[in-house]
Amino acid sequence: MTATITRPKLEPAVPPSHARLRVGVIGYGYWGPNLARNIAQCSETALWAISDLSPKRLASARDLFPLTTLTADYHDLLRDPDLDAVFIATPPESHHDLVIEALEAGKHVLVEKPLATSVEDAEHMAAVAERCGRVLTVDHTFLFTGAVRRMKEYFDRGEVGDVYYYDSIRINLGLFNHETNVIWDLAPHDLSIMLHLLDQPVRRISAFGARHVDTNVENIAYLTLEFDSDLLAHFHVNWLAPAKVRRTIIGGSRKMFVYDDGEASEKLRVYDSGAHLCDSREDMYRAFVEYRTGDVIAPRLDKTEALAAETAHFARAVRGLEAPISGAELGIEVVRVISAAQESLCRGGVPIEVSR
């Protein structure tokens, strides 16, 4: 029944360089085509094979990647000894089993966010990756955007000061996924960015949501996150917004950021207090008053497509040249916070401790 299609032999004149990582894609639905295109275009990877259950999707893949093996059965990929790694873009419920199977077949894995649908699953996957000696990364794509990488530099150099708040909005008129609510769908983006930048564990979370279109899952939610410091974080995720907004505001004692992904050319704006030391509350007060009077800088951002940077990084991580930026540890932490948010949501917004 499985319509396995064997890959035509590559012409010897232009073989894919054997230095390239041979990567397969499992799941060619909404996101898979982006993965495939980036694997094909990256100079460090070769698009070796694609699997999807839908013949229509496979036919569409055939138009663009006629030399790539196409199959309805992902097992064809896992048992192909030439294949080095798989990018998995299937529904979250399937991640645990698929990733485990791929790791145990000796493949390195990049899997869509969220890593898993429970902390237990996520931790199990990390343990299997460890045991198999394979790289397991989560596709938190935004970590590889020019804007987030630029903000990370500010944070790493200690230029932000104490972080006071982290406020994120991610709303649009979205595709409804009846298997999962809007928190599981959208919040991993902002959580991964925040955890990547801040390096502070979330202590407590409160979540409110509502169901307006589908009776089973929330289409709007507000998450409030507390930390051991006086940092306050907040996410608004929403599938029923009339306009697409993706904007994060970060307030620090020395710098503030407005990161607006909807801006065409100036996605990041940096505001400087001009006061690098605040010896007293009075000084800090004065420093803030100066915020409004300082120059605003829209720094130069690398315009490389995030997924292109991520694909190249994955290849280098597999070769041991770079430590994974978006590894299993970050993936687990995202699932841990989302799970606590889910519990708070179910209990009417009561704040829930994030257990560790």
Next chain:
Amino acid sequence: MTATITRPKLEPAVPPSHARLRVGVIGYGYWGPNLARNIAQCSETALWAISDLSPKRLASARDLFPLTTLTADYHDLLRDPDLDAVFIATPPESHHDLVIEALEAGKHVLVEKPLATSVEDAEHMAAVAERCGRVLTVDHTFLFTGAVRRMKEYFDRGEVGDVYYYDSIRINLGLFNHETNVIWDLAPHDLSIMLHLLDQPVRRISAFGARHVDTNVENIAYLTLEFDSDLLAHFHVNWLAPAKVRRTIIGGSRKMFVYDDGEASEKLRVYDSGAHLCDSREDMYRAFVEYRTGDVIAPRLDKTEALAAETAHFARAVRGLEAPISGAELGIEVVRVISAAQESLCRGGVPIEVSR
């Protein structure tokens, strides 16, 4: 000690029309000059007198309004039998006593928001206004903007459908007021707009906040409001934002609004589903999918300054020609919700029922 300055006699050739309402201003600090200017420019009112404790502020008033009585003692206004009404722009803590005194002196009153700092005070003020037969209105200025008036027409004509969510952001780099936190300062604006538009009582509220600059009051807060319907409302108020944002998104089953006060010419955008009846969940689902494909309309808005419209409305309300749009009842409800928010804030975000 009170440096009372007697008003020069007006020239008989150009007396203020006796048809005009004679209005005094108590408090000429941040907002008082706007009140004074609008009273002076409104064809239905005359700027009769101004009181403020600061000689410097009085001197500044003298430059613009040389015929207006200026005094350091507001009692001069209350005992002036020619004065019909007072606009009170003093700190919230002083509202209760001042308003009561003014009402009992027979003056009609417009007072800055919030009406009072406790529900008890607010209800007492309303009762005194009732007993004295005087108009008591709260300066919820935004109700008189072209954008809110235009949205109100949509709501009143039933064109919005079921309201799913009401999301508001009001952030800026603000003046710090050490007497009160950011909720008491900014949230009354959004609460008054929302209550004016929706006509649904808030059932439960949860508030989170943090103190970063001053140890006594919160400079950032998130409020989540629940109702008897499945409406979810949320306000973000913040004094430490690098840029000024005042944006409200309202999601209804038939129309959605984006009201962005920072836009120069198109403050309101209306999105239409194109589907006026949804017989089933499936229909509603389809209707939403169409939202994204519909035309967007930026309706014509009246550009009259809100405070000018409000001043004229106040004069007509005093004369019994119009029912007060922003009367004591709305003012009490705002204080009731804010007080519950304050309690939730003090209790770490636990949702609090709004008692009635």
Next chain:
Amino acid sequence: MTATITRPKLEPAVPPSHARLRVGVIGYGYWGPNLARNIAQCSETALWAISDLSPKRLASARDLFPLTTLTADYHDLLRDPDLDAVFIATPPESHHDLVIEALEAGKHVLVEKPLATSVEDAEHMAAVAERCGRVLTVDHTFLFTGAVRRMKEYFDRGEVGDVYYYDSIRINLGLFNHETNVIWDLAPHDLSIMLHLLDQPVRRISAFGARHVDTNVENIAYLTLEFDSDLLAHFHVNWLAPAKVRRTIIGGSRKMFVYDDGEASEKLRVYDSGAHLCDSREDMYRAFVEYRTGDVIAPRLDKTEALAAETAHFARAVRGLEAPISGAELGIEVVRVISAAQESLCRGGVPIEVSR
């Protein structure tokens, strides 16, 4: 010397439908990859072959289109009897000879703008296409955007009224092309859109420009176009702008448009006078005054990539199912106006009649 690479036989299981138009791409530099991708993805075309002189570019094409014939010699395409059409993306100077050769080899042709570098060449190319019975279209891509198609509907339905002015800005920090100036590079976009929408021949043109970076070609220019009516058109083209701006404003007696290609979601705004008949100057005056008070509409636009729509349209034009939207006639007119602009530029801005 020509490194011709034979296309591997397609697997019989998934052959390209023989109903598909087999298209080759000549020139795989800046724009060619976009042509190739759209040909590959279009359900009515198959990407049959690509030629480019650069081995590096061919290697890059190989990564994405491994089954496509790649060659350094475009003659390989022209003599391939299986190939139906070619898309030519080479420098303007080469268009005339290449297009003639392709047409005479029996291929249908889509060629980059401008069609040619002289009116004589352009007319010759059209004549050869006519003689050979082949379709010749010019890649004026913007005609196929959702915004231009939507404006065309307004014009075709007579809803714009008399057109008063057409003002276009197309500026960016551009790649410098030392063979041609900024007028030949950018103005064909706006000219083709304007001629497509308005259907009025340009009578007279005046052009001013300056050379700041390269002594041979102008990097900034202003074109003023006059017509037999009182329509006034104007284009600003500029390679040295710090920010990218592509905005057209069209003023008509009944509707006005602002078409801003830099806007993410509302590229087109339509302003309505609300007055459909103006019996007198006074009426027209009043109608205009109402423009500012009317609603603004951002109509729904088809979001299909312009080049995808254009590729499908080309296939249907070849099959005789649709008349070419961007045929040789429009291409000649664009060259005619640009040539007159060039003459005016050389003569210090003196207005030049567009001869016909």
Next chain:
Amino acid sequence: MTATITRPKLEPAVPPSHARLRVGVIGYGYWGPNLARNIAQCSETALWAISDLSPKRLASARDLFPLTTLTADYHDLLRDPDLDAVFIATPPESHHDLVIEALEAGKHVLVEKPLATSVEDAEHMAAVAERCGRVLTVDHTFLFTGAVRRMKEYFDRGEVGDVYYYDSIRINLGLFNHETNVIWDLAPHDLSIMLHLLDQPVRRISAFGARHVDTNVENIAYLTLEFDSDLLAHFHVNWLAPAKVRRTIIGGSRKMFVYDDGEASEKLRVYDSGAHLCDSREDMYRAFVEYRTGDVIAPRLDKTEALAAETAHFARAVRGLEAPISGAELGIEVVRVISAAQESLCRGGVPIEVSR
């Protein structure tokens, strides 16, 4: 017949400081109220008197400035020995006679732009001011905005490098003034800013325009200005635009500016090449390529209302403390260029030398 109203005696307790410049306003129509308000609020001036032919306008002035002398006859101002200066906001045709009369009556003068309707008149006015020893300034308000002052600092410090182009758009749906065309109405704003910043005389100008609503005057025009250097300047002025746009782009060899007056908080954006020395064409080429990769800065701007800064500057200029920023010389130059533009317009766009 003249309804002269004598100013009531000021109370001795609060006299206007005799250190204040006593200023009168002639013409209280569209712009006069702004002049009056700023004179009243400025600590260096006193609003002494207002004249206007319309009783309705005078009544409106009375509401705001009840102590100010109001009169229908401007001669009352000129013969008042206590009056130091007049601000004249009457139609351009009246400027010459009124200004001469005021200067000869010993008053210092600020007059609306344009200074006059002919170069001869403008030069005559300057000569009379010189002879009378009185200050004559033109109200080119934009010179006093925070954005223009900030740009002027960049230019004065030589940070802009060679100026390549100056491109300005000033369009809106305007009030129609049947006495004058859109060039005379709007272009003085941009001309005065450009001449203030650049300090290069215009050599040649070409103007195109069209009349769509009124048969007597142009409602849209394009001006192209040439200089002795390779600077190219261009203005688009338009009364029939659906949206208000006021944007200037200045391209220099070391810095570029985008000055957008429609932006709420970041009116000025500065782009830096990062390359301060260009030894060769190749270097310059490279420098430009880097423009796109540099940071963008939105510098802090003084938010003082331009007219407030201008009023205070006028008072200091009268006292000899500052040289007039917008004196007769600049006013004459603006009229000279506009007059040449008018001649080009009448001759179908033929470039006209600006004679001196």
